[in-house]
Amino acid sequence: MKGQVKTMKHIKKMLAAVLACAMVMAMGIGAFAASITLTDEPDKFKDDHTYNVYQIFTGDVATKTVTEGETTKTVKELQNVKYGSSYGDTGASVPKSVLDQIEDARAFADSLVKADPAVLGDPVAQLKKDNGFKAEGLATGYYLIVDTATGELKEGDVYSQYIVQILEDVSIATKKDVPESKKEITSDDHPSSEGGEANPGISGDKKTDNVSIGDTVTFTVTAKVPAHATDYDYYYFIIGDKLSAGLTFGEIKSVQVDGTDMKKKGANGVEDKDAEYALYTGADTSNNNTFEVALLKANTAAFAGKTITVVYTATLNENAVIGGEGNDNTVKVTYSNDPNNKYNGTNDETKPGKPDSTKEVPTGETPEEVTKTFTSGIKLQKIDQDGNALKGASFTIEGDSINKVVKNVETFEEASDGTYYKLKTGAYTTEAPQTEDTMVAAPAGATDGYVVAAADFDGETITVGGTKYRVVNKDETPTHILKKKNVELYEDVAKKYKKTTTEQVVETTNHISQELPVNDDGTLNFEGLGAGTYTIKETTVPDGYSKASDTTVVITFNNTTKKFTATVNGTEVSEDATTNLFPVDVKNIAGNALPSTGGIGTTIFYVVGTILVLGAGVLLVTKRRMRAE
Structure with missing residues (x-):
């Protein structure tokens, strides 16, 4: 019996030890x-x-x-x-x-x-x-x-x-990214062909389209928000687009984040607190941009590291540059660029999503991507056999236009005469580094800042450059703002950079078919033509005149010089220095006077035919006479 009791005590001690270990294991507490x-x-x-x-x-x-x-x-x-x-x-x-x-x-x-x-x-x-x-x-x-x-x-x-x-x-993983952006022409109105296969629209690296005046082109701009945007109290991310005078802005068709529609500030049913972007046009934009899409919540997980896509339309108008340097369309992203977040964003209350112009808010910019719409054209002159202008005619032009797609991408290179500085973020800025705290004149409209403190002022002041300043009161207008020392943000304050541009040319093709009447002066313009071979046919002939022969025009585009050249029926012609159109003369001959080329042939035919008939008559008479004899 005593042995059993002793054994039970040992078992209880073992169970207690096991239980204690189990509890420790269950709690899982420890230092490792x-x-x-x-x-x-x-x-x-x-x-x-x-x-x-x-x-x-x-x-x-x-x-x-x-x-x-x-x-x-x-x-x-x-x-x-x-x-x-x-x-x-x-x-x-x-x-x-x-x-x-x-x-x-x-x-x-x-x-x-x-x-x-x-x-x-x-x-x-x-x-x-x-x-x-x-x-x-x-x-x-x-x-x-x-x-x-x-x-x-x-x-x-x-x-x-x-x-x-x-x-x-x-x-x-290290998180090192800066914003990136690109623009593509994506209009389904201009089918393209690469490698012999038809594409549903112009896309990929295509940065240039050749279109006719009045045509609407759809552009797609994509820009990626850096993943580190969440490191900021407020992160500016503004997609700015600038159209040339030859392009008329149409509408924003969509703004999406990773394929999901975003909520626009001011749109029906969207409360301000839920808005995800604001759209600015005209005078509300910066740097003469045509429009700007400003993100309102770029520093949140819903946008950081995500791709923003803006789809919009523009129309080639009567101010379009024919030939020459093309019609520019430029996109650039402006964004927060402070690597140490020492200047958290100050939002412009009147323009949400944009920096307050009265505050010191460091921002950077992406290298520009530029699309160019190059276009050529023909000025047809209808004349009679004496060189006088004729009216009452119509012509069609038909052919495959080979559009030259040019991608212009900016990069930054070190240069002593450059105007940019490189930050530790990898971004570039035109803001010169501040080697010490400096007071500068306050911009117009500033509400926050400083004024020189009076000699007897006994409140809080700061001394900059040997002068004492105090913060302005609510009813005062500041005369100065403080630009703080920030050399630690720059990679090398002694190095400057300038922008350089590289290009890549890709070809696309679309079919041209158009009919126009001549004006009272006998002229008409076929505009918006790319490189290609075109056939011009007279579809309406002036009364009393014969139909003109078809005319073949070959237009060529030089990828290096960005210039067009042309031949008319195999003969080289030059662009008009004022209109940049290639001249094409089409001559009509009056109905009672046959064309010189056709007339000679017909006359020869008549003469030869008469000789043959006369010869046959002579032969017939001679044979009959011979038989009679």
Whole structure:
């Protein structure tokens, strides 16, 4: 019996130990060593960077089971959170009020990066090429990763920062992107052909169309919002489009984000709080743009990293340039470009989505993409055999127009006479770097700013350049605004860049068929012609005249000079210096006077025919006489 009791005691102790282990395992609480690795993709410039790793918080990893609907899963979370070695008060418990701030990781990272470097202390590790961009043996917790890159960055490379929660080994990808945009002509009214296969419309790399005056062309503009737009309190993203005088703006057919229609501010049924973009035209635009589409929520997850597509129409009008340099249509994206978010966006209350022109708001621009609509034409002159103008005729022109599609893409190259500076974001700006805080004259309409403080003013002032300034009151007009020192935002303040343009030419084809009457002076214009071979036929002949022969016109476009040349029935003709139209004379001969070419042939036929008849008569008479004899 005693043996049984002793055995039971041992069993109870074992069960207690097992239960204790099970409880510990169930709670899943513990401190572990983890690692951070920066992945290779999509950043091809990673080898040029070194990243400092700062320990902000440490804590124990706990696992718990959560149920969402019918799904049960195990998740990890950080408990017993304490200040890390890089933050101050190392080892002290972190209050809930501070932990709540981490919910907005971007803002929290902002506050850390903008702080005095001494607050962060020394990094606990580095991620760089020499160690394979991997840091090991890190305590679980929160870490701030800061890019230390300085000096010249390669084209397209940008500065980055992250805040990461480490509960286990993690891999993160660098997020380095700048806005990109492109424009295509997508009109289904002008079918194209590539490689012998018909396409439903002009697309792909097609940046030029040859159309007739009065034709409507549909343009598609696409622009990608950078993924890091969420790093900003307010991120400007404005698609601006500028049409030449020869193109009349029609309408915005659609604005979409990744294929889904966006809500326009001011549209029926759309409340201001729900609006996703604003449309500006005319005087409300900047830089003489024809229209601007300004995103209102570009810094949200619904738009960051997504593609915006704008489809609109324009019509080639009577001001179109015939021949020459074509009719330009330019797109450019203006966007926030501050890599360290030191100047969060200030929205223009009267023009939502656009920067407040009275505030210092750094913005960048994408390289322009330009589409050009080149067009040629023919001026037909109807004349009689004496060179006098004839009216009362009509002509048709028919042929396949080979349209030259030109993609003009801007790039930036280093140049001592350049007007652009390169930022660490990879963007370019014409704003010169500020090497020190400077007061400049306030722009017209400014409501916020400074005035020179009176000598006896005893309130708060700032001293810039040896002069004291104070903030204006609500009823005052500022005389100055402060431009802060910002050289740390620039890749190299000594280097300047200029824009250069490269081109790619692609061909498309559309069929031309048109009939027009001549004017009272015997002229008519066939305009909007691309390169190709055209046949001109007289369909209505003036009374008393014979129908003119068909005329063949061959128009050629030079991809290098962007000029048209032409031949008429094999003879080269020159463009009129004023109209840029190629002259074509079509002669009619009066009905009682046969054309010189046809007349000679007919006369010869008559003479030869008469001789043959006379010869036959002579032969017949001779034979009869011979028989009679």
